[in-house]
Amino acid sequence: MNKVFRAHPLMIFNFLKPFLFVLLIPVVRGLIQYAASGEYDSILKFEIVLSVALFVIGFLRWWCFKLILNEEKHTITVISGLFFRRTAKINVDRLSSVQTKQNPLEFIFRAVTFRINTEAGNIGKADYEFKLSMKSAKAVSTLLYGKGDNKKIRFSLFKIAVLAATTSSAFTGILVGVPLIYRAGNLLEIAISDMLINEINNVSNKIETYFPPVVNAISLVFLGSYLISFLYSLFKYLNFRLRLGQDKMEIRSGFFVRTRTAFKKAAINNVRIEQSFLMLLLRRFAMRVSVGGYGESKSRSEVVIPLEKGQEIRKHFAEYLPFFKCDTGVFIKPRPTAVNRSRFLFFPTIYFISAVVLTIILGNRFDDFDRFALFCLWVVGTLIIIHAWFCLFECFKGKVDFGENVFIRSRKGFKTCELYCPKENVGEVKLVRFPADMWHHTCRLRITVRSERADSLCVRHLDYETVKKTVNEYFEINA
Amino acid sequence: MKENTLPKKTTWLWFVRVILITFILVAICLYFTPLFSFLKIAAIVIGILGIIIAFLYLPFFFKTYKIILSNDAVIVKYGIFIKAEHIMPYKRMIYAQSFETPLARLWGVAAVRLKAARSYLLVAEIEKESARSIIDFLAEGESHE
Secondary structure (H helix, E strand, O other): OEEEEEOOOHHHHHHHHHHHHHHHHHHHHHHHHHHHHOOOOOHHHHHHHHHHHHHHHHHHHHHHOEEEEEOOOOEEEEEEOOOOEEEEEEEHHHEEEEEEEEOHHHHHOOEEEEEEEEOOOOOOOOOEEEEEEHHHHHHHHHHHHOOOOOEEEEOOHHHHHHHHHHOOOHHHHHHHHHHHHHHHHHHHOOOHHHHHHHHHHHHHHHOOOOOOHHHHHHHHHHHHHHHHHHHHHHHHHOOOEEEEOOOEEEEEEOOOOEEEEEEEHHHEEEEEEEEEHHHHHHOOEEEEEEEOOOOOOOOEEEEEEEEEOHHHHHHHHHHHOHHHOOOOOOOEOEOOOHHHHHHOOHHHHHHHHHHHHHHHHHHHHOHHHHHHHHHHHHHHHHHHHHHHHHHHHHHHHOEEEEOOEEEEEEEOOOEEEEEEEEHHHEEEEEEEOOHHHHHHOEEEEEEEEOOOOOOEEEEEEEEHHHHHHHHHHHOOOOO | OEEEEOOHHHHHHHHHHHHHHHHHHHHHHHHOOOOOOOHHHHHHHHHHHHHHHHHHHHHHHHHHOEEEEOOOEEEEEEOOOOOEEEEEEHHHEEEEEEEEOHHHHHHOEEEEEEEEOOOEEEEEEEEHHHHHHHHHHHHHHHHHO
16 A cells, blocks of 8 residues: 655755855845835846746645655655656665654754665765655654554663763864854854953963963863863754664654654664773763665664663663674684783883873973973873773773674774674675784784774784684685 | 567657757857857767767667566666676665656656666666566565565
8 A cells, every 4th residue: 555745845945945045045135125125136036036936946846756655565665856757666675774853943844854765875865865744754654664662762861961972072072163153253243253262361371270371271272172062962962762663773862953763673784882981981881883884875873872881781782682692702812921912002102102202302492381291291191091091901801703793892092892793794804914913923803894884893913823714714715 | 587678769769869969069069150160160070970879879779778687687788889788686786766857758768777785777768667667576576575
């Protein structure tokens, strides 16, 4: 039985969006001017005709759009286009994920942006994106993935805040904040950026520490940027909810812009259990899944559990995604010799010595900047110590298991990571040997998942012969 | 194994398309000839090329075009000077999409694009009904397996 859904009328304005600044706003401005003074530019008539024509085309494009769902045949048909008509028929089993997004304007008009993602989509772009009414979107999702008796899981604000804190960075804050301040200043015709700089200067001069005022200023800028990034992430993850069906998962989040992503468990490429430095201090973990996508196709990474204790997260993992478990118990670990273990601290030691030497040189060369150089050493030194801790984690806890699924545990930058991936989803297994590895008969093993995101993880200093033999046996390679 | 050739309508459709494009290009070149005299030669070259393509190349090219629906894959064969064979296994295919231009709609034909994760396979215009049945076969086949 076919069920036909039409797009929400807000989609007409979506079609007109590219012409908003070049055509529609000048027309509105011209009309206001005409109403106020009775005068109009000679071009206004042409602009009005063009705007009406564009609106009519937008209306007809909206009218032509149809989404047809066939429950019996399990297919979804999307018909779009006025002059160039496109008809696509997709089997529901081939969908990677279905995503709905709702911004405040859409909330007022009871509409959502509906995205259909398959593995054949372009990078960073949904296969189909259109507006549906909230009622239709709900009906489509129910028809696609079934209503079922979904288990709803909510997470506390604290857990969401920690997730936001771990996914925030001062750099993101600068990227988000600077254009915002610049545009707000232009719009209000107030030099907000100058005011901010003056304020930062004043505050940093007032704080008296061993370090010079510039250190205070830099710290303030970074803290402010981090705060902006944190708030941005917090509003993104607020209302985070997980709905679990037998075959599907649904993730909802967002405060101003509400996002809802649904996907089949079968579309998951790999599962990652991660622990950032902040989570490490709180002794908590987060679980993410990577959904859909091969080669140049569409792929998403979704947080499934934002924050949970180690035992709890493993319990949830076994409960939600039991087919990803890897329990052979035969692990390949870094060689437990003292020499091999010390190799994990080789780079942190080099970094630390270099930082100290550089600070001494800079302190002696530029007398006025010695305290600033000391501050830099303090920051860099802290980062190196954290890095060293993660290297030690890789040394003592890092391991690989080639069982029914592939399991690999190691560090990735400044976080620990466990990656679970089915055998058929392994894209690349790379064995790299540096001169030191050849000397010690070891190698680095990197496993990359076959997906657009190409999640990968590397364990260093494993016994070369053992790894080579296991990989050849596991992937049935005659080398 | 089903083997399909393209309908004559496709050849006519492409004939009209090529003639139209040639006519537009020649007209543009001739319009600007008073400004740039070399455009007269360009107009002649484009005109001759257009006629050769429309009257000679297209009929032979579309005669070589074959669409084979085997048990495991869609195979498209074409080419006069360079022979090409494009194979897309059903397992690799994500979905199929038909595409109609206003001119194709007049003739009652539609092109089909078979989308896979890394690439796509374009089948030139076939009868609308055939296009629909291919799309249905590919989209519904999976659920009937």
